[in-house]
Amino acid sequence: MAGDRLPAPPRERKPALAALAALLVLVGALGTTVLVMQAGDRIEVIRITERVPQGQQIPESAMAPVLVAEADGVNYVPWSQRATVREELRAGTDLVAGAVLVGEMLTGEETLGRNEVIVGLSLQPGQFPSGLEPGDSVAAYWVGKPSGGEQEDGGAMRSVLVERARVEAIHSDDGALGNSSLPVTLRVNRSDAPGLARAASDGDVTLVIVPAGDTGSDD
Template identity: 40%
Template sequence: MRTSEKPVANGLSGPASRKLPVPPRERKPALAALAVLLILGGALATTLLVLRSGDRISAIRVTQQVGAGQPFTAQSIEEVQIADTGINYVSWSQRANVLRSFAAVTVLPGTLLTNEMGVRASQELGPGKAKIGLALKPGQAPAGLKEGDRVQVIHVPGRSSQEKSEVLAESALVFDVGEPGRTGGSGVITVIVDSSVSPEVAGFASSGEIAVAELPGAR
């Protein structure tokens, strides 16, 4: 008795027979080239930044407060080496020109000097201005006055006078502050006022009838 045999199907059977052929991936040389350029560009930029950060330039740093209208002095500036950041700091080689100029604004210690901070001629010391020295007694000036501050110059009549106090200069620039006196006074304070009131200020100052009031924040 013959055993019946099942016919064998040609080819693969099961899941393998249902797989479709995968087309080969298309190469995109343009994208590959762009990626290489981006990598190289980033590396170049990083290298330039590192090299740039290593560049040092000689600049001028202010060591003492220089009030608006006051001249820069050899004692108020020093040379420092800083990284070249592209900011237009004044080079130490230009210090001779700086010492012939005046502060356009009040410059604080530690400031790196730029061209905008200096002017060739001071409006405070120009025509129509006068410097007056005031030898003030205790109570006639606030403590801590310094060069570059702004003050009101006030006529304070004596106790026996019937006159009232009067402001002679609304915003005078403190040009110099001397050492305090031994008796506790403020020492000699030099202020710049309009020449039209300087005789009056000098007259009252000689009789001890002048006081100054600081104007915080005024420059």
């Protein structure tokens, strides 16, 4: 009949386009899954919170935990190893606040700080305390006889040469028991070295063990 509408042509389906849309949806879902997995794959490592000079031990106060994404080829130091870092290792380079600690920044060797030097002493019995051992903190006193000024103990004057030094090595096992000298190696600040070396060459140095937390002499 003239008034009847012509049938509409059937829609042409495009299977390739439908497959592409499904593939894009799948790729998007996989990408989201990977991102979620990476966000959850984090490790707790050590972050430095204050400057630690090269050669110094890293105190507990200079370490804090931080979460980072685990990455191949990056030797992060886990937070669980902080005790080992504090007690057995030292800064192999200057560490600055905010740096994430990696293994290459640490060393197990006894390295000198920028302002430290090693000084050798040859001490006679009576110039060092009994039981002196490597690792002890000591103060060094000058006990020579000046030409004038205040004197103590029958003409000998005592003044502080070094408020704090660390015994690095003792090179004789029987110096404290016999009459031979005791070679002692000290780690001191660079500014203290000249006076200590002069007094040591004259045999006018006495060592005194001080507490590990001591900040100096009260003289």
